[in-house]
Amino acid sequence: MAKKRSGSAIVEKAGLLAVEKACNDQDLIWRDLLQEDVGVDGTIEVCLGDFPTGKIVGAQVKSGMSYVNGDREDQFKFYARPADLDYWLQLSIHLFLFVYHPEDDQVYWHHVTNYVPDDEGQTSPSTHIVISKENKIDEAFSRYLITLFALEVYDADRLTLLSDEMAATTISVGHGEAAVTISALDLFVGGLWGLCSKVQFHASILLQGIRKHVISRGKDAPIAYTFSRGEIYPFVVKYVRLLTDHGLAKIDIDDVNDSLYRKMEQPTFIAPLTTNGRALVDFLRTRGHADVHDNQFFTLSLVPAVQIEVYATFDESKGEEAFGPYTDVLAIRFNQYLDYYEVQHLARTKNGESTQVRASQIMYFNEMIEYLDRMLTKTPKDRVLLRYLDHPCTPLISWLENWYGEKQLFHIDDLATKTNSDQIGFHDELVSIMSGVGAMTAQEPHLPDFPIRSLFNGEFLNCDSKILSRR
Structure with missing residues (x-):
């Protein structure tokens, strides 16, 4: 019986030849990796005219319609195994995925190293990469490689x-x-x-x-x-x-x-x-953009942001004594530069004589608002007092205002002031600069005691002072 050549081998070879030819047409140097292939089929060296630059990217070539899913005039999807994607992302060089589309007789590419998924379902076994049919191995691809290595400054x-x-x-x-x-x-x-x-x-x-x-x-x-x-x-x-x-x-x-x-x-x-x-x-x-300047400071301090006080009752007929005894106090600190929060949830003990720590941990934004939503969802809003300790235009305060539902107006003067994080960041940077030349002594910025122990209803938080002063 005569030995038959594999059809997939023919298509695979056609893809490699198509990539090599396209690279040659663009004065890019294509090199096959003839050794063991574990996810990289070759390399491409960037050239400037007749001069090689020594800047090299990796290439993984896939050929055939089996790799083309949801084919449209402008794009298609390539489904990658998570193990392959993980390997590509761990490479020390930039990796480009090339897919040979037999029906179009065209090679399309995607820069895998800069891969950012399009939707939330990208961590499943069916991880897909959307490949645009505008991405061909042409002059635009050569320019992209040149830009990638900063070999050409934009005019x-x-x-x-x-x-x-x-x-x-x-x-x-x-x-x-x-x-x-x-x-x-x-x-x-x-x-x-x-x-x-x-x-x-x-x-x-x-x-x-x-x-x-x-x-x-x-x-x-x-x-x-x-x-x-x-x-x-x-x-x-x-x-x-x-x-x-x-x-x-x-x-x-x-x-x-x-x-x-x-x-x-x-x-x-x-x-x-x-x-x-x-x-x-x-x-x-x-071009006259006056706001193009270094307008950022940086601090690692967790700055008091919001104190949420929850009360057992509310009686508006009592005027200033409207709130009954407190049940919970949530003291939330925030670092805007690292986008994380410290949430300290204090609750009155069953005997009502002291305060216990129900939760105290670092959280990211979505995790924190899910916690707040669960904790507050069954609480009448008139029993909740929000005490803002930072600029009102922060993610947390914006969410709380939207959750509370009453669109109160913030005074323009309050909106125009710097955030506490900005002020503390300025302090940190000033100290780091001036202490280096001996002009001042390095020291931590002063932060107010937090949580606020004097509650709005006149009660005083009875809790271990070490816990309350912890930063």
Whole structure:
């Protein structure tokens, strides 16, 4: 019986040849890996004209319609095994996935190292990557590789297109008169840090953008902005992709994905700007963006944010003595730069003579509001007192205002003041600079005693002072 050649081998070889030919047409150096293949089929070296640069990326090639799912005119899905994706993301070089589409007779690519999933179902065994059919091995691909290694600085025309794209990538939050539109450009400018050599991101930067818009209106305003995953995450993903696709900052994508899809939280990062990132900063300055400056401070301190007091009864006919005895006190501290909270839940003991600690732990935002929602859901809202100790335009206070339902107006003067976190961050940075030259002694910033022991109903928290003073 004659030996028959495998049809899949023919298709696989066709894919490798298609990638090699396309690379050769773009003056890119393709090299097969003839040794053991455990997830990388070859490498591509970037060239500038006739000169190789020594900048190399890895390539994994898949061929055949079995890898093309949900085929459309503009895109299709490639389903990756989690083990393969994990391996690709752990590589020390950039890895590109190439899929040969036999019916189109075309090779399409996706930059796996900068892979950020499109939805929440990406941690399942059927993890998929959406591959755009605009991504071909062409001149645009060569430019992308050059940008990836900062081998070419964007000129004024490219920076104009980029800044326009960032300004057009927006999200609208709030409703009615409180509605505010924030752009990816707002996030970039608002996150500049370290003498504009780095860009940082945390949830509060989004709020700071909202706050600027509210202040510019010059009148009192309600603060009731929601931050649901369905609304916020697609915008955050688009922003991160703009930073990575244009090589503006050196972002740890693994850490971003860990936040988005394991912790189920918004990512937090401080990333050094690349050559093009710094070029964008200079370009924006020349175009009259007066807010393009280092407007961020940084502190590791947990700052008192909110004290929630829950009372057993409420009788509005009694005037100032409306609240009955307290049942629970939640003291919440916040670090806006790291996006985490310390939640201390104190509760009256059964005999009513002292206070016990029901919970005391560090939480991320979504975890915390789920805890608050469970704890407060059956409590009449007129028995809950919210004592805000920080700027009202923070994620937690925005959520509490939305939860409470009564859209109170915050005075414009209160909205225009700096947050406590900003002030403490300024203190930390000033001390770190001045103490280094012997101008002052390094010391921790002063934080007020927290929780507040004098409750609104006149009672006094009877609890171990060591617990209450813990930071």
